[in-house]
Amino acid sequence: MEERQESPATVLITRRETFSAAHRLRNPAWDDARNERVFGKDARAHGHTYTLEVTVKGQIDPDTGMVLDLRDLRDLIRRLIIDKTDHADLNADVDFLQGQLPTAENIVVACWRQLAPALGSGQLHRLRLWESENNSVEYYGE
Numbered sequence: 001m002e003e004r005q006e007s008p009a010t011v012l013i014t015r016r017e018t019f020s021a022a023h024r025l026r027n028p029a030w031d032d033a034r035n036e037r038v039f040g041k042d043a044r045a046h047g048h049t050y051t052l053e054v055t056v057k058g059q060i061d062p063d064t065g066m067v068l069d070l071r072d073l074r075d076l077i078r079r080l081i082i083d084k085t086d087h088a089d090l091n092a093d094v095d096f097l098q099g100q101l102p103t104a105e106n107i108v109v110a111c112w113r114q115l116a117p118a119l120g121s122g123q124l125h126r127l128r129l130w131e132s133e134n135n136s137v138e139y140y141g142e
């Protein structure tokens with residue numbers, strides 16, 4: 001192969017996974033009337049099919065032509081997030097959501113804290129959590 005002078009390019013790659021889960025938005029410190037006022041129908045148990053987009057940033061490895069193996073990223077997301085959240089009650093069943101109101105905002109931050117330590121330093125670039133077709137939240141870390 002010819003000698004290359006350029007340093008490896010940095011690219012973003014994204015893996016998308018989905019999970020279906022139930023939750024209710026209810027602050028236990030408030031009475032029912034205040035919960036109904038703030039959260040409306042979402043104070044009652046209901047479900048979503050969530051889509052989590054995980055974007056990793058890194059340099060292309062000159063030997064593999066990849067930043068990382070997308071199968072490894074898929075397996076990591078499934079082990080740390082999907083296996084725990086799919087068909088779960090997000091208010092009760094998920095270890096990394098204990099004690100948190102399971103809004104999309106809190107879920108995406110909790111997912112970040114699950115995934116970031118399992119990836120190489122600085123690799124996790126963005127999480128985007130879709131709660132419905134029209135509503136999503138994004139997180140880029142602290």
Ligand SMILES: [Zn+2]
Pocket residue numbers: 023042046047048
């Ligand atoms: Zn909801």
